Amino acid sequence: MPCERVTLPGGSMAIICTRGRSRVAKVCQATAECHGSGTKLCDWPTAKGKTCDLRSCQEHAHNVGHEVDYCPAHWEIREQRRKANAPHHKEPKR
Numbered sequence: 630m631p632c633e634r635v636t637l638p639g640g641s642m643a644i645i646c647t648r649g650r651s652r653v654a655k656v657c658q659a660t661a662e663c664h665g666s667g668t669k670l671c672d673w674p675t676a677k678g679k680t681c682d683l684r685s686c687q688e689h690a691h692n693v694g695h696e697v698d699y700c701p702a703h704w705e706i707r708e709q710r711r712k713a714n715a716p717h718h719k720e721p722k723r
């Protein structure tokens with residue numbers, strides 16, 4: 630069965646099925662309401678050699694570096710960790 634089970638941040642599940650001809654609809658998975666085209670894949674490492682791969686549209690993806698984007702949920706985690714690690718919030722100037 631060409632069905633894909635996707636775990637969304639927050640624990641909810643989504644099943645994406647490819648019926649027949651066309652490819653999987655590449656829509657934003659950041660929120661259920663968003664139907665933007667999911668051109669960005671989340672690069673958050675979930676396991677060795679694996680990344681989250683949640684699709685986000687331009688609006689929902691958070692670019693953190695060259696070709697590195699995070700989905701909203703993982704961006705949150707990153708931000709929280711960043712704040713925890715750097716309580717005095719010193720950003721290097723470019």
Ligand SMILES: [Zn+2]
Nearest residue numbers: 657663686689
């Ligand atoms: Zn979106």
Ligand SMILES: [Zn+2]
Nearest residue numbers: 671681700703
């Ligand atoms: Zn993610």
